[in-house]
Amino acid sequence: MTEAAFISSPHRHGGATITAVMLRVALALLPGILLYAWYFGIGILIQCVLAACFALALEALLLKLRGRPVGLFLRDGSAVVTGLLLALCIPPTTPWWMVLTGIIFAIAAAKHAFGGIGYNPFNPAMAGFVFVLLCFPREMNSWPAAPGTLETGLGLGDSLRAIFLPGREMVDATSGATALGYMKSRLGLMGMISEIRADPVFGTFGGRGWEWISAGFLAGGIALLVMGIVKWHIPAAMLIALTTVSTGFHLYDADVYASPIFHLFGGATMLGAFFVATDPVSASTTPRGRLIYGALIGTLTYVIRVWGAYPDGIAFAVLLGNAAAPLIDHHTRPRVLGESGSGA
Amino acid sequence: MMRALHAFPGGLHLETHKEKTCAESSLLQPLPERIVLPLQQHIGLPAEPIVGMGERVRKGQMIARASGYVSVPVHASTSGTIVDIGLHPVGNPATPDARCIVIEPDGRDEWFEIQPVHEYASVDPRELQAVIRDCGIAGLGGAGFPTHVKLNEGVENAVDTLIINGVECEPYITCDDRLIQEKATYVVAGARMIAHAVQAKHCVIAVEEDMPQSFAALEKLVEDDIELVKVPTRYPAGGEKQLIKMLTGFEVPSGGLSIHIGIVVHNVATAAAVYRAVTRGEPQVSRYVTVTGDVDRPRNLQVLLGTPIHDCLRTCGFREDGEARIILGGPMMGTHLRRLDIPVIKTTNCVLVQPAREPAAELPCIRCGDCVDVCPIKLLPQQLYWHARSDDQDEAQRYHLFDCIECGCCAYVCPSHIPLVQYYRHAKSRIAAAERQRQGADHARTRFLARNARLDRQERSRNGALPAAAGADIAEKRAYISDAVERVRDRRLQRDPNQGGDD
Numbered sequence: 001m002t003e004a005a006f007i008s009s010p011h012r013h014g015g016a017t018i019t020a021v022m023l024r025v026a027l028a029l030l031p032g033i034l035l036y037a038w039y040f041g042i043g044i045l046i047q048c049v050l051a052a053c054f055a056l057a058l059e060a061l062l063l064k065l066r067g068r069p070v071g072l073f074l075r076d077g078s079a080v081v082t083g084l085l086l087a088l089c090i091p092p093t094t095p096w097w098m099v100l101t102g103i104i105f106a107i108a109a110a111k112h113a114f115g116g117i118g119y120n121p122f123n124p125a126m127a128g129f130v131f132v133l134l135c136f137p138r139e140m141n142s143w144p145a146a147p148g149t150l151e152t153g154l155g156l157g158d159s160l161r162a163i164f165l166p167g168r169e170m171v172d173a174t175s176g177a178t179a180l181g182y183m184k185s186r187l188g189l190m191g192m193i194s195e196i197r198a199d200p201v202f203g204t205f206g207g208r209g210w211e212w213i214s215a216g217f218l219a220g221g222i223a224l225l226v227m228g229i230v231k232w233h234i235p236a237a238m239l240i241a242l243t244t245v246s247t248g249f250h251l252y253d254a255d256v257y258a259s260p261i262f263h264l265f266g267g268a269t270m271l272g273a274f275f276v277a278t279d280p281v282s283a284s285t286t287p288r289g290r291l292i293y294g295a296l297i298g299t300l301t302y303v304i305r306v307w308g309a310y311p312d313g314i315a316f317a318v319l320l321g322n323a324a325a326p327l328i329d330h331h332t333r334p335r336v337l338g339e340s341g342s343g344a
Numbered sequence: 345m346m347r348a349l350h351a352f353p354g355g356l357h358l359e360t361h362k363e364k365t366c367a368e369s370s371l372l373q374p375l376p377e378r379i380v381l382p383l384q385q386h387i388g389l390p391a392e393p394i395v396g397m398g399e400r401v402r403k404g405q406m407i408a409r410a411s412g413y414v415s416v417p418v419h420a421s422t423s424g425t426i427v428d429i430g431l432h433p434v435g436n437p438a439t440p441d442a443r444c445i446v447i448e449p450d451g452r453d454e455w456f457e458i459q460p461v462h463e464y465a466s467v468d469p470r471e472l473q474a475v476i477r478d479c480g481i482a483g484l485g486g487a488g489f490p491t492h493v494k495l496n497e498g499v500e501n502a503v504d505t506l507i508i509n510g511v512e513c514e515p516y517i518t519c520d521d522r523l524i525q526e527k528a529t530y531v532v533a534g535a536r537m538i539a540h541a542v543q544a545k546h547c548v549i550a551v552e553e554d555m556p557q558s559f560a561a562l563e564k565l566v567e568d569d570i571e572l573v574k575v576p577t578r579y580p581a582g583g584e585k586q587l588i589k590m591l592t593g594f595e596v597p598s599g600g601l602s603i604h605i606g607i608v609v610h611n612v613a614t615a616a617a618v619y620r621a622v623t624r625g626e627p628q629v630s631r632y633v634t635v636t637g638d639v640d641r642p643r644n645l646q647v648l649l650g651t652p653i654h655d656c657l658r659t660c661g662f663r664e665d666g667e668a669r670i671i672l673g674g675p676m677m678g679t680h681l682r683r684l685d686i687p688v689i690k691t692t693n694c695v696l697v698q699p700a701r702e703p704a705a706e707l708p709c710i711r712c713g714d715c716v717d718v719c720p721i722k723l724l725p726q727q728l729y730w731h732a733r734s735d736d737q738d739e740a741q742r743y744h745l746f747d748c749i750e751c752g753c754c755a756y757v758c759p760s761h762i763p764l765v766q767y768y769r770h771a772k773s774r775i776a777a778a779e780r781q782r783q784g785a786d787h788a789r790t791r792f793l794a795r796n797a798r799l800d801r802q803e804r805s806r807n808g809a810l811p812a813a814a815g816a817d818i819a820e821k822r823a824y825i826s827d828a829v830e831r832v833r834d835r836r837l838q839r840d841p842n843q844g845g846d847d
Contacts, residue, residue: 007680008766010752016759118708280712336744337721338598
């Protein structure tokens with residue numbers, strides 16, 4: 001009888017794969033992406049495809065350079081998710097080379113420099129986004145005008161021109177600010193929230209249009225929770241922390257501090273809570289650690305939004321949370337079955 | 345009175361695949377051409393042969409005696425002639441070959457004269473232990489720990505609860521289920537004997553919810569002295585720590601034994617074997633084995649110890665096209681067998697045939713934490729993996745590597761298909777090896793220091809420097825010895841106050 005290689009137990013597998021996980025994450029992004037396109041034009045779809053293709057190409061290149069099996073690792077789908085998340089963070093009219101810059105930083109510097117999938121201490125998409133945000137602050141803050149304030153969102157032609165033939169004077173449609181940005185600049189000018197909120201950039205509970213996109217991401221996030229891809233700890237802790245802190249300040253002075261609903265549905269809160277902070281590689285992994293990690297990101301997001309230099313704080317908060325994750329994990333080791341009390 | 349069950353952390357709902365074998369009565373596996381009996385079928389020291397080549401033995405005759413306290417004897421499982429005592433393959437991945445006694449059966453299957461113990465309830469528990477040891481009984485649940493040692497721990501410590509474990513949580517395996525259905529009287533009587541042997545206050549027999557026939561069979565036999573409990577079907581509910589947690593809410597201390605919290609657990613098959621040993625004087629010479637998976641006639645077999653696995657597979661219609669993977673044990677914790685001429689031993693519960701699939705490529709850990717959620721010990725498998733892989737032995741131990749029961753839940757759910765259990769097992773053996781080496785070095789160092797001290801003393805006494813000191817030394821030693829004698833006497837008095845008078 002031939003001596004086959006010894007195979008260790010267990011001899012069964014539940015069938016889960018990274019590819020399936022990433023595919024579901026990408027699918028769960030769809031409702032938000034489609035609503036985005038509905039409110040702000042087709043540009044976001046182009047941006048998503050573009051960023052995903054860049055990410056795949058760069059991933060393949062780096063795998064090859066590092067001598068790793070290209071097909072095996074490309075199939076895991078993590079590069080596509082990184083591309084999609086980056087595309088969702090930047091304005092839909094961002095020129096292609098800025099997207100590429102962000103992707104290069106995300107995939108090469110934030111992911112493969114550390115060893116590729118599983119080894120990156122920071123979320124690659126957020127690292128890439130923050131990189132372009134710091135390099136190109138003006139472009140990263142020219143958002144499409146709120147839907148309904150001009151006749152239509154950008155059409156296919158305008159979007160393609162903005163992305164692939166940058167440099168021409170952009171139409172007025174892109175000179176807008178997001179609700180968070182508008183709120184921040186007006187508050188800086190000593191405006192009162194009651195007055196600021198009258199501006200057409202605001203919708204019923206968040207930014208006009210953005211509030212429904214956030215609702216789309218919330219729906220996708222809940223789907224991920226139900227499928228068990230994402231565990232409840234991080235999103236729950238993050239949203240509860242953000243709600244608690246913002247409610248406190250809102251009750252203290254409603255004219256200077258926006259309502260918790262505005263913080264929950266304004267900016268990238270929902271995207272961040274369900275799709276970014278939950279990136280397993282860079283997050284805390286112990287059950288208690290995930291709660292602390294989520295709460296930390298929620299609180300930091302509020303701090304950065306209200307007192308920081310940038311209108312939205314999700315990306316910075318997530319990166320700071322990433323940096324704290326190993327420490328949190330170290331101090332939140334669960335009490336092992338039969339271990340005496342103190343560790344609990 | 346129904347016992348309130350507690351939940352154990354983690355675990356998995358697995359497809360059980362038990363319907364293939366649990367409903368059909370067991371078959372007697374025919375006598376093989378040769379019986380190969382390993383001297384080590386249990387945890388502890390291997391037994392020592394007490395027969396010679398060419399000697400005729402009968403069924404049930406002791407052919408190798410226990411070689412120490414943690415050891416059990418081996419008995420001939422049929423009558424015949426000893427044709428070999430030497431190395432044979434036993435299928436253990438660590439030691440592929442081990443010392444075995446080979447018997448050529450004469451086909452008559454003649455029993456050795458055996459002496460039953462009557463009226464066990466009036467017998468001293470210690471005497472029962474001796475009977476059980478002499479009958480070669482080692483835990484039949486899979487670990488093979490000598491039963492008498494566990495019983496002795498029970499006598500030495502106060503036992504609150506005896507648990508008879510009929511929870512076969514691994515998929516496919518039904519040998520205990522079948523045994524209970526066919527030999528329920530043995531199991532219940534054996535449980536009563538063990539309860540007597542350890543002087544347990546309570547006795548619980550636990551079976552799984554998906555073993556209704558077994559439950560019904562036991563229900564007819566138990567009385568107020570035994571509590572019969574159904575536990576939910578959830579892997580690994582039959583693990584000792586998990587079962588104790590479920591039934592009592594107590595946790596076995598990390599690094600400790602169940603007896604430290606007053607609980608003793610024995611397998612149902614062990615209980616049945618104890619019954620046979622005590623009431624009939626029958627040593628352990630056979631057991632139930634489930635043969636299942638990709639075979640034409642999956643079935644439970646009653647197999648004489650020492651029968652080749654291959655014979656059992658043939659009985660159940662195994663197709664020998666070389667494509668299958670044979671697992672000894674269940675799909676979650678079983679051992680991959682690379683040859684089939686190895687014998688059935690006391691711990692062989694199942695032979696599983698499954699298609700040989702290439703294992704999926706191992707990808708890096710993405711720290712998803714799915715393993716954390718299913719770990720029944722509440723370990724952090726992803727962190728353990730990290731430390732095991734980088735051979736960071738101190739960190740691995742700090743993360744409780746040695747509390748891992750190797751149930752395989754973590755590897756089962758891992759989306760990166762990392763063979764986590766293999767990493768843990770490897771790390772455990774590396775740490776054990778390092779420990780042995782350290783102990784060896786310590787031993788050498790102690791001896792070196794002792795030698796130096798001795799030489800020094802000799803030198804000084806030769807110079808006439810120590811005559812008085814030597815006298816003091818002797819007085820000190822005498823005091824030490826009399827102290828020790830005193831201590832032992834005290835201890836004996838405490839344990840057996842009634843017999844104190846004889847001293």
